[in-house]
Amino acid sequence: MKKPLFKLDEQVYEGVHGELTESILNVKCIRLKPNNMLLTREEKSVITSEKIEDLAVKLLKLAVTELPPDVKNALKRAYEEETSEAGKTQLQAILENVEYAEKTRTPMCQDTGTIIFYIKAGVNAKGLDLFEEALRKATQRATREVPLRPNAVNPFTQKNSGDNTGRFIPFIHWKLVPGETIELTVFPKGGGSENVCTLGMLVPGEGVKGLKRFIVDAVVKAGSKPCPPNIIGVGVGGGADISMKLAKEALLRPLDQPNPDPEIAKLEKEIYEALNTIGIGPMGLGGKITVLGVNIEYAHRHPASYPAAVAFQCWAARRATARINPDGSVEFLTHKPI
Numbered sequence: 001m002k003k004p005l006f007k008l009d010e011q012v013y014e015g016v017h018g019e020l021t022e023s024i025l026n027v028k029c030i031r032l033k034p035n036n037m038l039l040t041r042e043e044k045s046v047i048t049s050e051k052i053e054d055l056a057v058k059l060l061k062l063a064v065t066e067l068p069p070d071v072k073n074a075l076k077r078a079y080e081e082e083t084s085e086a087g088k089t090q091l092q093a094i095l096e097n098v099e100y101a102e103k104t105r106t107p108m109c110q111d112t113g114t115i116i117f118y119i120k121a122g123v124n125a126k127g128l129d130l131f132e133e134a135l136r137k138a139t140q141r142a143t144r145e146v147p148l149r150p151n152a153v154n155p156f157t158q159k160n161s162g163d164n165t166g167r168f169i170p171f172i173h174w175k176l177v178p179g180e181t182i183e184l185t186v187f188p189k190g191g192g193s194e195n196v197c198t199l200g201m202l203v204p205g206e207g208v209k210g211l212k213r214f215i216v217d218a219v220v221k222a223g224s225k226p227c228p229p230n231i232i233g234v235g236v237g238g239g240a241d242i243s244m245k246l247a248k249e250a251l252l253r254p255l256d257q258p259n260p261d262p263e264i265a266k267l268e269k270e271i272y273e274a275l276n277t278i279g280i281g282p283m284g285l286g287g288k289i290t291v292l293g294v295n296i297e298y299a300h301r302h303p304a305s306y307p308a309a310v311a312f313q314c315w316a317a318r319r320a321t322a323r324i325n326p327d328g329s330v331e332f333l334t335h336k337p338i
């Protein structure tokens with residue numbers, strides 16, 4: 001059997017010698033093919049376009065057919081706590097629908113939403129340049145195979161692309177983190193809940209009091225439109241774009257994980273309890289449970305600005321995440337793999 005060859009600064013090492021060189025010097029050698037040719041970009045990385053595409057198709061299928069455990073538990077708890085008959089009937093129908101979607105691996109809602117990906121990319125991870133194209137192909141493939149309703153429309157011609165892709169869609173949010181792993185999250189974002197997302201430039205002098213009023217007003221105004229019970233993501237500070245970005249990211253935090261800052265966690269609980277006294281109820285038919293949770297994220301703000309954003313997520317709070325390790329192995333973080 002041919003031993004692998006390693007190249008470092010024009011010096012070629014063979015087999016164990018190469019591995020030892022790497023560990024002693026704490027460097028990464030370039031792997032050579034047995035015929036001494038340099039490996040191609042894809043061969044150097046165990047993370048290939050095909051692997052990323054396959055993983056993203058699996059994550060999309062998981063996200064649209066199976067809610068993450070924290071959302072399922074919150075819906076079950078909502079059913080137990082709901083006091084109105086109409087609200088309980090709606091929650092029962094939602095829970096049955098969720099169970100059926102999971103059993104038959106069919107989408108839990110006809111609205112595909114807009115396909116969004118979040119990537120936490122280790123700065124030393126390989127294959128990052130392969131993601132954009134692979135995720136586009138995965139979206140097209142998932143549209144055919146799951147199947148997903150085509151939802152990407154040109155805003156000027158009104159023409160539907162037919163495969164859930166288009167200009168900037170699927171949208172990819174990149175975040176650089178230390179290390180070599182890559183965390184990929186799919187987030188098919190429903191249109192009904194998107195339509196009521198709200199941005200406000202509040203009065204700085206009103207502080208948290210003004211913020212609470214802004215959130216309650218947004219939920220009251222939204223009424224039944226965002227298919228409640230909702231998850232409310234709140235982003236505060238930064239600037240107009242930053243607060244909305246934070247509000248959206250807040251929707252990705254599991255419902256059983258309050259903000260690590262105890263003061264903000266307290267505020268999340270207080271607003272959650274207040275919103276569940278409004279009476280909009282499941283699917284807006286009246287009842288106790290209007291929201292499943294409130295997640296708040298913040299950035300520091302300009303002294304003269306108080307930007308705040310409220311992002312809505314519907315009961316079909318679809319998301320799925322997996323981690324790709326440097327050796328190419330994959331861990332599913334929100335679901336059991338299919």
Ligand code: SF4
Pocket residue numbers: 109110111112113189190191192193194226227314315316
């Ligand atoms: S907002 Fe959510 S639940 Fe309502 S139709 Fe869209 S995806 Fe479905």
